[in-house]
Amino acid sequence: MRINVNGKTKEMRAVWFEDGIVKLIDQRMLPAKFEIYEAKSTEDVAYAIKEMVVRGAPAIGITAAYGMAQAWLNKWDIEEVFEKLRNTRPTAHDLFFALKRMKEAIESGEDAVKKANEYAEDIIGRCEKIGEHGEKLIQNGYRILTHCNAGALAVGDWGTATAPIRKAHRKGKRIFVWVDETRPRLQGARLTAWEMVQEGIEHAVIADNAAGYFMRKGEVDMVIVGADRITANGDVANKIGTYEKAVVAHENGIPFYVAAPISTFDFSLNTGDEIPIEERREDEVLFCRECRIAPQESRARNPAFDVTPARYITGIITEKGIFKPDEIWKLERQAKS
Numbered sequence: 637m638r639i640n641v642n643g644k645t646k647e648m649r650a651v652w653f654e655d656g657i658v659k660l661i662d663q664r665m666l667p668a669k670f671e672i673y674e675a676k677s678t679e680d681v682a683y684a685i686k687e688m689v690v691r692g693a694p695a696i697g698i699t700a701a702y703g704m705a706q707a708w709l710n711k712w713d714i715e716e717v718f719e720k721l722r723n724t725r726p727t728a729h730d731l732f733f734a735l736k737r738m739k740e741a742i743e744s745g746e747d748a749v750k751k752a753n754e755y756a757e758d759i760i761g762r763c764e765k766i767g768e769h770g771e772k773l774i775q776n777g778y779r780i781l782t783h784c785n786a787g788a789l790a791v792g793d794w795g796t797a798t799a800p801i802r803k804a805h806r807k808g809k810r811i812f813v814w815v816d817e818t819r820p821r822l823q824g825a826r827l828t829a830w831e832m833v834q835e836g837i838e839h840a841v842i843a844d845n846a847a848g849y850f851m852r853k854g855e856v857d858m859v860i861v862g863a864d865r866i867t868a869n870g871d872v873a874n875k876i877g878t879y880e881k882a883v884v885a886h887e888n889g890i891p892f893y894v895a896a897p898i899s900t901f902d903f904s905l906n907t908g909d910e911i912p913i914e915e916r917r918e919d920e921v922l923f924c925r926e927c928r929i930a931p932q933e934s935r936a937r938n939p940a941f942d943v944t945p946a947r948y949i950t951g952i953i954t955e956k957g958i959f960k961p962d963e964i965w966k967l968e969r970q971a972k973s
């Protein structure tokens with residue numbers, strides 16, 4: 637992705653592997669600070685995933701792949717590293733997809749660094765293809781709403797939900813993006829908006845609870861979101877708040893699209909009810925950065941994801957084309973290979 641840091645334009649990835657170190661753009665700090673986090677051990681890699689130095693399903697998968705490559709390079713116990721990384725975040729399927737592929741490669745004697753680099757390139761390439769397919773859905777003048785950050789930071793480059801947006805913009809289509817702020821971690825306001833600035837795409841950040849207002853006023857032409865896990869029946873787990881956006885879009889006759897590569901599909905689960913939903917620390921809700929916003933006596937609940945039933949989803953944009961939720965079985969063979 638092309639980014640501007642301190643007046644200098646650079647091409648970089650959200651995650652990469654250099655001199656045995658897993659390097660990550662620290663997504664906790666953006667946009668206030670641009671810092672690189674260096675993971676020198678499996679503990680560092682696990683911490684980066686758990687504490688959301690890196691986040692977004694495909695980027696979590698790529699980070700885990702590099703974590704395995706690092707372990708292989710240092711002759712660490714692969715089984716132990718696999719277990720440690722597996723137990724970081726439970727919802728995004730990409731984590732398990734990447735770890736399984738890396739373990740199989742290591743067991744069959746492959747060069748794990750080469751394999752992890754190939755994995756990253758492959759996923760990023762698939763997301764660019766998502767952009768090529770999804771761009772065709774975007775008409776000149778469209779106002780597109782997105783939730784959370786399913787952008788370049790969440791993949792390495794291109795993004796999933798933002799790939800069609802970036803392709804449409806580069807083709808010269810006039811588009812506008814509504815960016816949900818995405819409480820409690822503000823991935824929309826901090827990260828998606830930052831990416832839109834980097835790409836020069838016109839946008840406005842809105843409070844999460846303003847999405848319905850703009851949809852009802854006829855100011856949203858389509859919704860595109862990412863996914864953390866998609867089950868065999870086409871149900872989709874994504875950032876908390878996605879479900880209500882889908883219901884309100886449906887109520888207002890607005891097309892609701894999900895964009896995801898094959899690594900996010902979990903055909904071992906029949907429905908979204910079987911997806912493990914991460915519940916994070918209550919402090920993320922009770923505080924905004926260091927400032928406590930609720931009374932000392934108040935407790936909070938903090939589910940990080942929700943499930944949108946397939947019936948609210950117009951289509952799923954993949955690297956293989958756009959599918960209705962009840963057509964995704966066609967992708968099952970590829971998810972295994």
Ligand code: MRU
Pocket residue numbers: 691692693694728783784785786787790791795796797823861862863864874875876940
């Ligand atoms: O908790 P996060 O920030 O990891 O959640 C991210 C999302 O929900 C994204 O929409 C999803 O992972 C898709 S990223 C291309």
